[in-house]
Amino acid sequence: xxxxxxxxxxxxxxxxxxxxxxxxxxxxxxxxxxxxxxxxxxxxxxxxxxxxxxxxxxxxxxxxxxxxxxxxxxxxxxxxxxxxxxxxxxxxxxxxxxxxxxxxxxxxxxxxxxxxxxxxxxxxxxxxxxxxxxxxxxxxxxxxxxxxxxxxxxxxxxxxxxxxxxxxxxxxxxxxxxxxxxxxxxxxxxxxxxxxxxxxxxxxxxxxxxxxxxxxxxxxxxxxxxxxxxxxxxxxxxxxxxxxxxxxxxxxxxxxxxxxxxxxxxxxxxxxxxxxxxxxxxxxxxx
Amino acid sequence: xxxxxxxxxxxxxxxxxxxxxxxxxxxxxxxxxxxxxxxxxxxxxxxxxxxxxxxxxxxxxxxxxxxxxxxxxxxxxxxxxxxxxxxxxxxxxxxxxxxxxxxxxxxxxxxxxxxxxxxxxxxxxxxxxxxxxxxxxxxxxxxxxxxxxxxxxxxxxxxxxxxxxxxxxxxxxxxxxxxxxxxxxxxxx
Numbered sequence: 001x002x003x004x005x006x007x008x009x010x011x012x013x014x015x016x017x018x019x020x021x022x023x024x025x026x027x028x029x030x031x032x033x034x035x036x037x038x039x040x041x042x043x044x045x046x047x048x049x050x051x052x053x054x055x056x057x058x059x060x061x062x063x064x065x066x067x068x069x070x071x072x073x074x075x076x077x078x079x080x081x082x083x084x085x086x087x088x089x090x091x092x093x094x095x096x097x098x099x100x101x102x103x104x105x106x107x108x109x110x111x112x113x114x115x116x117x118x119x120x121x122x123x124x125x126x127x128x129x130x131x132x133x134x135x136x137x138x139x140x141x142x143x144x145x146x147x148x149x150x151x152x153x154x155x156x157x158x159x160x161x162x163x164x165x166x167x168x169x170x171x172x173x174x175x176x177x178x179x180x181x182x183x184x185x186x187x188x189x190x191x192x193x194x195x196x197x198x199x200x201x202x203x204x205x206x207x208x209x210x211x212x213x214x215x216x217x218x219x220x221x222x223x224x225x226x227x228x229x230x231x232x233x234x235x236x237x238x239x240x241x242x243x244x245x246x247x248x249x250x251x252x253x254x255x256x257x258x259x260x261x262x263x264x265x266x267x268x269x270x271x272x273x274x275x276x277x278x279x280x281x282x283x284x285x286x287x
Numbered sequence: 288x289x290x291x292x293x294x295x296x297x298x299x300x301x302x303x304x305x306x307x308x309x310x311x312x313x314x315x316x317x318x319x320x321x322x323x324x325x326x327x328x329x330x331x332x333x334x335x336x337x338x339x340x341x342x343x344x345x346x347x348x349x350x351x352x353x354x355x356x357x358x359x360x361x362x363x364x365x366x367x368x369x370x371x372x373x374x375x376x377x378x379x380x381x382x383x384x385x386x387x388x389x390x391x392x393x394x395x396x397x398x399x400x401x402x403x404x405x406x407x408x409x410x411x412x413x414x415x416x417x418x419x420x421x422x423x424x425x426x427x428x429x430x431x432x433x434x435x436x437x438x439x440x441x442x443x444x445x446x447x448x449x450x451x452x453x454x455x456x457x458x459x460x461x462x463x464x465x466x467x468x469x470x471x472x473x474x475x476x
Contacts, residue, residue, distance in 0.1 A: 010418035015449045039458050041416040046363055047408035050385045053306065054470040059412070062466070106469045108462070155365040164369050190325040190364035197427060198404040199360070200436060202329050235440065274447040 005072030006034040009082035016227030018271025022256035023078050030127040037067045043085035046194035058106050060089035065109035076118045080152035080226035087117040087159045120225040121169035136262040139178025146219035150229045154188040177262035184217035186210045191232040207232045208245040222252045235276045251279040299344030307379035311341040320367035320377045330357035353388040359398035403431035413467040416457030
């Protein structure tokens with residue numbers, strides 16, 4: 001059985017629960033063991049890199065060091081923000097021996113760079129290539145999907161392998177699920193991310209523009225890979241409507257939920273019942 | 288290099304270069320960062336103006352930067368960094384200026400909520416090792432005065448199992464507190 005290390009990140013135990021559920025369900029179908037890094041800590045997210053450069057590197061460093069010490073050569077970080085912090089740190093450490101020495105001193109942990117990181121898109125495409133594709137026996141035929149990468153699944157030099165302005169990794173997975181990716185303009189635009197609570201008005205405007213463009217392109221669903229994007233587009237959709245910006249009614253699924261549906265998994269097991277905008281209607285046979 | 292060069296006070300551009308690896312002097316003001324910035328409409332200085340002031344770097348320019356709302360309105364989306372034809376990293380410059388603004392107590396009063404959120408977030412991580420929504424929101428609301436926003440979302444989140452009440456913690460919490468203390472000391476040097 002293939003072993004992949006797992007860094008769920010904080011959101012996946014709370015607001016992003018369905019991401020955790022669907023990621024684990026796919027692993028089970030694909031016959032992959034996900035092993036959580038023992039005692040992993042928060043990556044620091046936006047807060048750390050805004051207030052302290054040392055902290056923004058030291059927090060991911062500790063989790064990377066733990067993963068390495070626990071023999072995990074590959075680590076999946078499904079949250080786009082966690083992935084960006086973890087891989088961004090790994091890349092910086094690789095290039096800067098002085099930084100490695102400083103982090104060792106600050107954290108008391110050693111890290112030798114022996115951990116490869118996977119994001120949600122890479123993880124799913126990897127499972128698909130390793131046999132999951134043949135298990136997608138419930139194709140989502142005719143479903144029009146807007147692939148939404150947002151910022152951190154598209155940008156970050158040497159962090160994201162896909163093309164920054166025109167990424168295609170999600171499209172491949174959407175097609176494998178039997179659905180149809182739409183061409184649209186907001187695939188790599190920002191939703192306002194971590195400003196959800198502190199600059200809600202900006203998040204409402206930016207997320208509204210994303211929803212409106214997906215609708216104009218004929219999408220029936222947006223697929224995302226980040227718990228921040230998901231809560232801004234799903235949980236805030238009623239706030240956006242209440243602000244008089246639109247009458248949106250667009251389900252927002254995680255990529256892992258969409259592929260899970262094509263694998264014939266129970267939508268509740270994937271967490272589709274936890275959404276704010278009804279997502280259960282996307283499940284085959286429920287439309 | 289002459290002795291005089293070795294001993295001069297570092298310029299703002301040099302300080303930023305050391306902190307971020309980006310040398311703002313190389314920016315030729317094409318404006319591409321500003322054109323792609325999703326947050327520019329919420330900023331008092333556009334990203335290209337932040338770069339220009341960083342080049343000028345005198346006391347007035349520095350004050351303008353550190354007290355700006357722009358640095359606290361940057362979402363860190365990396366569009367500017369991705370598109371810069373000079374391979375500059377304006378997003379990292381924003382980070383470095385935010386840290387400077389925070390450490391020197393120059394944060395714009397208008398950005399109180401953003402700072403309160405970041406601080407509440409880090410306080411959680413310092414004491415528990417992880418972020419938990421309920422205590423984070425409580426701490427944020429107490430320190431920002433932003434008491435009543437989103438209260439209607441909470442019951443719906445609870446219903447969906449998205450608001451676990453107990454804070455999530457790691458086992459080695461002492462390690463976190465030591466790490467935060469060490470980072471604070473480093474910053475004060």
